[in-house]
Amino acid sequence: MATVKTKFNRRSFIKSSVLAGGGLLIGFNWLAAACSSNSSGQKMPENWTDINGYLKIGENGVVTIMSPNPEIGQNVKTSMPMIVAEELDVDWKNVIVEQAPLNTDVFTRQVAGGSQSIRQSWSGLRTVGATARTMLREAAAKEWQVPVEEVSTEAGMLIHKSSGKKAGYGEMATQAAQIPVPDEVKLKDTKDFKIIGTSRKNVDGHKIVTGQPLFGLDYKKEGMLIAMMVHPPAFGLKLKSFDDSSAINMPGIKDIFTINTNPEEKPDSGAFNELVILVGNSTWEVLSAKQALNVEWEPVDPSKALESTASHNKLMAEMGAKTREVVRKDGDPDNAFKKAAKTIERVYTAPFLAHNTMEPMNFFADVKENTAELAGPIQTPEGSRNNVSKRLGIPVENITLELTRIGGGFGRRLNGNFVVEAALISQKMKAPVKLIYTREDDMTFGIYRPAYHALYRAALDADNNLIGFHVRMGGIPQSPLHQNRFPAGAVENYLAERWSADSYISVGAFRAPRSNFNAVAEQSFLDEVAELAGKDPIQFRLDLLKRAKENPVGEKNDYDAARYAGVLELVREKAGWDSDSAHKNRGVAAYFCHNSYVANVLDVTMNNGEPIIQKVYAAIDCGIVVNPDAAVNMAEGGIVDGIGHAMYSQLTFNNGQPEQDNFDSYRLIRNAEAPKSIEVHFVESEFDPTGMGEPPFPPVMAALANALYKATGKRYYHQPFVNNTFDV
Amino acid sequence: MAVFKLKVNKKEYEVDVDPSTPMLWVLRDHLNLVGTKYGCGIAQCGACTIHLDGYAVRSCITFVDSVGDKEITTIEGLSENGDHPVQEAWIEHDVPQCGYCQAGQIMTAAAFLKSNPNPSDEEIEAAMNGNICRCGTYTRIRAAVKTAANS
Numbered sequence: 001m002a003t004v005k006t007k008f009n010r011r012s013f014i015k016s017s018v019l020a021g022g023g024l025l026i027g028f029n030w031l032a033a034a035c036s037s038n039s040s041g042q043k044m045p046e047n048w049t050d051i052n053g054y055l056k057i058g059e060n061g062v063v064t065i066m067s068p069n070p071e072i073g074q075n076v077k078t079s080m081p082m083i084v085a086e087e088l089d090v091d092w093k094n095v096i097v098e099q100a101p102l103n104t105d106v107f108t109r110q111v112a113g114g115s116q117s118i119r120q121s122w123s124g125l126r127t128v129g130a131t132a133r134t135m136l137r138e139a140a141a142k143e144w145q146v147p148v149e150e151v152s153t154e155a156g157m158l159i160h161k162s163s164g165k166k167a168g169y170g171e172m173a174t175q176a177a178q179i180p181v182p183d184e185v186k187l188k189d190t191k192d193f194k195i196i197g198t199s200r201k202n203v204d205g206h207k208i209v210t211g212q213p214l215f216g217l218d219y220k221k222e223g224m225l226i227a228m229m230v231h232p233p234a235f236g237l238k239l240k241s242f243d244d245s246s247a248i249n250m251p252g253i254k255d256i257f258t259i260n261t262n263p264e265e266k267p268d269s270g271a272f273n274e275l276v277i278l279v280g281n282s283t284w285e286v287l288s289a290k291q292a293l294n295v296e297w298e299p300v301d302p303s304k305a306l307e308s309t310a311s312h313n314k315l316m317a318e319m320g321a322k323t324r325e326v327v328r329k330d331g332d333p334d335n336a337f338k339k340a341a342k343t344i345e346r347v348y349t350a351p352f353l354a355h356n357t358m359e360p361m362n363f364f365a366d367v368k369e370n371t372a373e374l375a376g377p378i379q380t381p382e383g384s385r386n387n388v389s390k391r392l393g394i395p396v397e398n399i400t401l402e403l404t405r406i407g408g409g410f411g412r413r414l415n416g417n418f419v420v421e422a423a424l425i426s427q428k429m430k431a432p433v434k435l436i437y438t439r440e441d442d443m444t445f446g447i448y449r450p451a452y453h454a455l456y457r458a459a460l461d462a463d464n465n466l467i468g469f470h471v472r473m474g475g476i477p478q479s480p481l482h483q484n485r486f487p488a489g490a491v492e493n494y495l496a497e498r499w500s501a502d503s504y505i506s507v508g509a510f511r512a513p514r515s516n517f518n519a520v521a522e523q524s525f526l527d528e529v530a531e532l533a534g535k536d537p538i539q540f541r542l543d544l545l546k547r548a549k550e551n552p553v554g555e556k557n558d559y560d561a562a563r564y565a566g567v568l569e570l571v572r573e574k575a576g577w578d579s580d581s582a583h584k585n586r587g588v589a590a591y592f593c594h595n596s597y598v599a600n601v602l603d604v605t606m607n608n609g610e611p612i613i614q615k616v617y618a619a620i621d622c623g624i625v626v627n628p629d630a631a632v633n634m635a636e637g638g639i640v641d642g643i644g645h646a647m648y649s650q651l652t653f654n655n656g657q658p659e660q661d662n663f664d665s666y667r668l669i670r671n672a673e674a675p676k677s678i679e680v681h682f683v684e685s686e687f688d689p690t691g692m693g694e695p696p697f698p699p700v701m702a703a704l705a706n707a708l709y710k711a712t713g714k715r716y717y718h719q720p721f722v723n724n725t726f727d728v
Numbered sequence: 729m730a731v732f733k734l735k736v737n738k739k740e741y742e743v744d745v746d747p748s749t750p751m752l753w754v755l756r757d758h759l760n761l762v763g764t765k766y767g768c769g770i771a772q773c774g775a776c777t778i779h780l781d782g783y784a785v786r787s788c789i790t791f792v793d794s795v796g797d798k799e800i801t802t803i804e805g806l807s808e809n810g811d812h813p814v815q816e817a818w819i820e821h822d823v824p825q826c827g828y829c830q831a832g833q834i835m836t837a838a839a840f841l842k843s844n845p846n847p848s849d850e851e852i853e854a855a856m857n858g859n860i861c862r863c864g865t866y867t868r869i870r871a872a873v874k875t876a877a878n879s
Contacts, residue, residue: 073826073863201822208827209818209834210810211763211803218762226757251729251746283766284746284753358767358775358828358862407765407828408862439768629822633868637825640864663772663860672853674866 002187004127014131014181019056024135024173026181027054028128055084055128057136061156061170063088063095065125070379071099071204072409075634078203079627080121086195087129087188090156090169096203099403118626119595119690130185132176136169139176143167190624190686199629204405214405216376217436219364224432225254227425228286230276231445232297234656235504236306239274240298247292252285253278256293259424261391261417271417271446271506277425283436290438300504306656307503309351312476315501316453319474320347324499328483330553331493336468340459343468344532348456348521350719351650353449353510354660356668359407360442365422366432371398372423373432377406377413384416388423411509415447440661448651449510450475454521459493464533466491466544471522474499478507480514486564486592487526489557490544504656511641512694515593519698520646520705520719523589527706528715537588537706538572541565559592563621566683567599570619574681575601583614587706591699595690596622597683600639600703602675604711609726611708613643613675616700620680623687631692635680638696644669646701650720667722732792736761737805747793752776754792755802763803763831767860774859775828777835778802784839803831806838814838817876825863833859837873847877 006014019025056064065084071077077097085092133153140158141148144165152159158167190196207214232238244256255278262273276295280286305311337343363376365388372394378384381401389396406413422435437445452475459468469491473481483496510516530540542565547553549561568590572578577588583603590599601617616639625631648667652659660666705716712726734741736759743758750769755761755778764787767775771786778787779801806812814837824830833856840847840855847855852873861869 073824075825201819202824204827205819205822205824206810208824208830209803209815210806211761211831213762215765215828217766220760220762282745282753282757284749284757288746288748356862358765358773358826358860360766406826408826410862436766439770633822633825633865636867637864640866641862644864662770663768664770668860668862669864669866670858670860671856671866671869674864676849678867 003184004123004130004187005184006127006131006181014128016135016177016181018174018177019058022059022174023170024057024132024177025054026128026132028124053124055132057132057169057173057176059170059173061094061168063090063169065095065097067097067099070377070381070403070406072379072406072413075202075627075630076118076121078200078630079118080125081203082195082200082626083118083122083125084129086193087126088133089153092195092200094156119688122688126187127185130187131181134182134185135176135179136172138179139172140167142179143172143175196624196626197628200627202630215359215407216362216364216404217359217407219375219404219434221364221366221432224364224434225279225281225429226283226286227277227279227422227433227435228290228438229421229435229441230278230290230293230295231272231441233444234297234306235446235506235653236300236304236656237297238300239276240296242276242296243294246294247278247289250285250289250292252281253289254281255279255429256289257428259421259428261420261424271415275421279425279429279433287438307505308654308656309652312451312653313349316349316451316474316476319499319501320453320455320472324472324474324497326495326497327481328488328494328496328554330488330491333468333470333493333495336493337457337459337470340468341462342460342532343457344529345455345457346525346528346717348454348524348717350452350517350520351652352451352505353645353649354443354651354666355408355410355412355447355510356443356666357408357410357412360439361412361418361437361445362435363419363422364432364434365419365426367392367394367423367426370394372426373400374419374423375402375404376419376422377404378416378419379406379409379413380416384419387416387420391420392423392427410511411513412447415508417447439663443651443666444658444661446506447508448505449516450478450480450507452480452517454480454517456521456525458525458529460529460533464535466529466533468493470495472497472499473518474501476501477503477505480517482514482518482558484556484558485518486548486557486559487522487544489552489554489559489561490548492553494553505653512593512697515591515694515698516645519589519591519593520701523591523699523702524705524715524717527587527589527702527709538568538577541568541590563597563683564590564592567597567619567621570681570683571599571601571617574619574679575617577601585707585711587703587708587710589699589702589706591695591702593698594694596620596692596695598695598699600700602700602703602707604704604707606711606726611711611726613704614677616675616678616703618678618680618696618700619683620692620696621683621685622692622695623685623689625682626689628682631682632680634692635696636678638694639678639700640669640674642697642700643675643704644673646704646719647673647721650723730793732795734792734795734800735797736800737802743792745792747791749792750788751778751790751792751795751800752787755787761802761804765828765831767829767832772860773829773832774836775832777832777859779835779839782839782842784836803835806834812838813879814841814872814876817872817879820875821868821872823865823868823872825865829859829861833861833869837869837876841873841877845877847873849874
């Protein structure tokens with residue numbers, strides 16, 4: 001049983017008070033609580049305004065967590081209450097999560113933007129649950145005049161066995177609020193968990209399958225107008241003029257004007273800043289007027305050529321061919337390659353990708369003279385509110401932001417450009433407005449996953465030992481390199497270089513940023529190196545990890561070699577890697593990112609030149625698994641998503657213009673292309689839980705490339721693989 | 729603009745809209761039935777799937793003047809209490825992640841199972857192939873359709 005403190009530097013990150021109308025209210029600082037286990041100097045709350053999460057126990061016994069974490073499909077609305085219910089000792093069905101708006105009548109500054117992961121909530125939610133339970137027990141002991149040690153709890157009830165006294169948590173909640181917050185509380189032993197580690201269904205499942213309004217696009221307010229925008233059709237163009245003579249008189253149209261979300265910045269500095277806006281009564285009326293609008297564009301810089309995929313490919317080949325900035329060097333890589341018995345060099349590329357969340361970007365804003373009410377799907381509510389405050393000159397405390405359920409994030413909604421756009425439009429219209437991107441707007445607006453290029457080299461000695469490893473990675477406009485990841489630390493002579501090249505095209509975080517390319521390039525390359533060394537691809541990796549564990553090269557290696565090896569060993573066992581001779585076209589890959597380890601084995605068969613993915617095995621180490629079936633769902637989704645993007649998806653450019661703008665030209669994986677079956681296994685672990693949203697996404701792409709090699713005899717170096725042929 | 733009489737989820741409605749308005753926007757903007765989702769607007773993703781006299785159609789390209797007296801069913805009207813076998817199977821398999829596409833998936837599956845109550849695995853994949861799920865819940869969707877078929 002671990003004891004945790006509720007204070008650091010004499011200041012508590014937990015505060016309590018009586019809930020208006022009766023009950024117990026416990027406020028806590030989410031991030032401080034998350035950091036408490038390593039007391040890393042996280043700022044403690046000065047007062048109530050630094051509280052950003054809280055727990056309410058009403059007199060009816062219902063427990064509510066107000067969470068700052070937006071729900072984007074990672075199922076935190078289910079798994080977070082499970083953690084609280086565990087330590088509080090209540091039926092988890094009596095714990096509900098409410099999406100905390102940015103302002104309530106009690107607190108301001110509630111929402112911590114950033115990570116939504118269980119990893120950050122774990123320690124805080126457990127401590128808060130245990131604190132509330134302790135205070136309830138003390139309140140009961142006081143009321144019943146018995147020693148607190150004799151008050152036990154069971155499923156939301158306080159019990160004093162010898163006297164037979166019993167009370168529900170709700171009955172003691174108001175009294176508990178008078179009890180001082182204890183300095184330290186005891187957490188359960190993980191082996192005593194009753195709820196964590198058991199599968200619980202999505203708490204919003206019924207609402208989703210019955211079509212209730214949950215999403216930003218569903219948000220409505222009396223008198224609300226609909227707005228749409230027109231952005232430059234190509235990266236490197238800006239607005240010259242527009243002619244609204246045919247559009248302005250169309251039915252339902254209220255106004256057509258321009259906005260600039262960032263007038264101090266040059267138009268080529270990021271997302272499109274200057275947009276033409278149409279506002280009207282209904283979506284179809286505004287859409288119709290949008291088609292009738294004539295807009296002229298001009299180059300941002302007439303001396304610069306607009307970009308194309310052909311020019312990108314040429315540029316990446318040039319950049320990748322020369323020595324670039326060295327960011328890590330172990331040993332003497334030059335010498336290792338010189339004295340090598342065998343060397344191998346390969347190049348990998350991946351295209352720009354659009355996030356394509358199924359719910360397109362949208363946001364609601366109702367801006368008055370010195371206040372603003374905002375609502376919608378955003379991964380970074382606090383940052384977006386600050387941006388609105390800065391751009392519109394409205395004090396932050398006068399801006400509320402309500403979070404809706406989010407129809408997919410994948411990183412796109414970390415960038416809240418559309419929040420500022422909606423606010424500017426509402427300010428101009430002096431009316432509540434919902435801004436909606438069409439699918440075409442959404443796909444061609446930018447903020448993409450960058451285009452990437454990697455050159456890998458490996459050197460083997462006469463005994464087929466890996467003695468030298470070299471990676472040179474770059475991208476347009478950002479490099480994906482993680483220089484301290486595997487196989488760094490496992491090779492005596494190691495060199496990592498990076499480069500990037502400027503572009504008009506705006507980019508942003510995309511599910512498992514950088515890792516989503518690193519994994520496929522590195523793990524495909526290691527497969528080929530293993531083959532050159534005449535070694536089994538799993539054993540080859542395990543041998544390297546053994547070296548990294550026992551005698552690591554260099555000081556900074558961003559992975560735990562034992563846990564890394566653990567997932568490879570587990571997937572080898574579960575897939576019957578050493579014993580199954582029936583599945584000849586198998587590929588393996590493993591990767592570590594976002595604090596979790598994932599290994600895949602993938603089986604493919606060929607049918608008339610088309611690959612059919614029969615089965616994917618996944619072995620995952622994400623520490624303690626809070627909600628196993630939901631975690632399996634995340635793993636399945638990540639695997640399907642990884643296969644889909646590696647196989648089918650790309651955004652190409654001509655004259656600065658995206659050549660795909662909707663799902664007829666941009667290919668996303670569909671049902672019949674998904675694996676016939678997926679089998680997910682978790683490493684049994686007592687480590688604190690880590691994220692499941694991103695780690696299952698990257699490695700499966702390499703497992704696919706390696707399996708396709710077995711099936712076709714060809715290596716797949718360039719994504720999407722569907723651009724290649726699959727002839728045997 | 730023109731007035732159209734519509735029968736949606738067994739209720740009568742009257743809307744005054746442009747005849748070229750897709751049912752998707754009539755439902756969402758004018759009838760306040762927002763369960764039907766906008767995903768692509770060009771019948772490529774299936775998020776807007778509704779039933780027209782029991783057949784699955786894409787409401788983003790079904791114009792209001794083409795509906796006539798056909799009966800429209802949306803996700804809100806698929807069952808009284810969310811207890812249609814397909815909805816129950818979706819809960820049983822805990823299919824949704826973000827949940828945005830799932831109304832369209834369910835409407836497609838419900839119409840499909842009416843015409844083919846005992847589908848093979850291949851028939852399920854083919855029937856559901858027109859509905860994109862960006863979260864990648866396809867294997868669960870297949871399993872849920874199979875469960876619904878068996879119930």
